[in-house]
Amino acid sequence: MTQAPTPTADTVRRLVRSLLKEGEGSGPDVRPATGGAEPDTWWVGARHVLRLAPDREAAVRRRRELRLRDLVRPYVPVAVPTSVAHGEWAPGLPYTLDTRVPGGSGEHHDVSAVGEADLAALLTGLREVPVRQAEALGVPRAAPRSLESLRKAADRAAGRLAAADEFDPARLAQLTQAAAAQLGAQPGTAVLVHRGLTAGHLVVSADGRVRGVLGWTDAALGDPAEDIAGLALAVGSPAAVRAATLAGYGARPCLRGLWLARCDAIVHLAEGLTGRSAVPLPLLRTRLRHAWEAILLERVTELREDGADDADDAP
Numbered sequence: 001m002t003q004a005p006t007p008t009a010d011t012v013r014r015l016v017r018s019l020l021k022e023g024e025g026s027g028p029d030v031r032p033a034t035g036g037a038e039p040d041t042w043w044v045g046a047r048h049v050l051r052l053a054p055d056r057e058a059a060v061r062r063r064r065e066l067r068l069r070d071l072v073r074p075y076v077p078v079a080v081p082t083s084v085a086h087g088e089w090a091p092g093l094p095y096t097l098d099t100r101v102p103g104g105s106g107e108h109h110d111v112s113a114v115g116e117a118d119l120a121a122l123l124t125g126l127r128e129v130p131v132r133q134a135e136a137l138g139v140p141r142a143a144p145r146s147l148e149s150l151r152k153a154a155d156r157a158a159g160r161l162a163a164a165d166e167f168d169p170a171r172l173a174q175l176t177q178a179a180a181a182q183l184g185a186q187p188g189t190a191v192l193v194h195r196g197l198t199a200g201h202l203v204v205s206a207d208g209r210v211r212g213v214l215g216w217t218d219a220a221l222g223d224p225a226e227d228i229a230g231l232a233l234a235v236g237s238p239a240a241v242r243a244a245t246l247a248g249y250g251a252r253p254c255l256r257g258l259w260l261a262r263c264d265a266i267v268h269l270a271e272g273l274t275g276r277s278a279v280p281l282p283l284l285r286t287r288l289r290h291a292w293e294a295i296l297l298e299r300v301t302e303l304r305e306d307g308a309d310d311a312d313d314a315p
Contacts, residue, residue, distance in 0.1 A: 019085045061217040076125035079212035101212035106199035112208025120246030129192040142222035144185030154263035157270035183256040197230030228257025233287040265291040
């Protein structure tokens with residue numbers, strides 16, 4: 001397979017100069033994006049961001065993302081990036097030049113109580129996106145993860161974190177084998193799931209409002225608890241569970257999302273300590289702290305078998 005060229009500042013500058021009809025001077029200010037964005041993402045001046053697909057697999061996702069964003073936009077109350085130009089920057093490799101969503105990264109701004117309502121409306125909107133229309137765009141289905149398998153992986157990782165004085169494994173004992181089984185994904189609950197609701201993909205204003213959501217390439221039809229888990233890692237478990245509850249999710253998906261996040265955070269930090277993660281250790285530690293913030297609905301073994309999905313059961 002032909003090796004894709006490595007984009008440089010000059011490559012990007014020439015491309016955006018033609019797209020933005022710039023003159024032949026120095027061209028627009030371009031610089032690689034940071035803060036968790038993909039390495040093929042570039043800021044272009046103060047108003048645009050250029051995203052380049054680095055390979056054929058990413059090309060399929062980027063083309064699908066353009067169509068998916070148009071489908072999602074009427075259903076969610078926050079901004080979704082808008083493409084002002086798209087094409088190919090190398091043979092078979094697409095680009096999209098998007099308008100930059102005003103606001104800061106969720107890594108630098110806390111989400112306020114009103115921002116939690118924004119997140120609730122986001123989760124509600126994702127649930128309302130027609131599944132058949134998303135499938136018609138090529139959005140894949142993602143099978144629910146086994147919480148029991150993740151629990152075992154987290155248990156092993158917790159021992160390594162204990163040896164590094166990073167985590168007390170006794171805290172994981174709250175998630176028993178029986179509780180993990182009880183919190184299995186329910187059949188027939190697949191919705192459009194963003195699957196990347198990291199703090200870096202949340203655009204948050206100085207007053208704590210959530211103004212936009214970026215990074216739709218990994219969206220799938222699947223378990224809504226995955227997005228609850230993503231928010232727990234990004235903004236903290238209490239805020240994530242409150243947002244999910246406002247969105248109409250009951251105790252079971254809220255607790256499932258909580259424990260997905262907690263187990264993921266343990267496993268990922270253990271990987272980070274051994275150099276097997278590209279995510280910086282401070283961010284992995286922040287995600288662990290967020291996921292393990294206490295919520296009111298902690299006693300998973302007392303969930304009723306009947307009616308556990310009722311919204312009244314959630315905090």
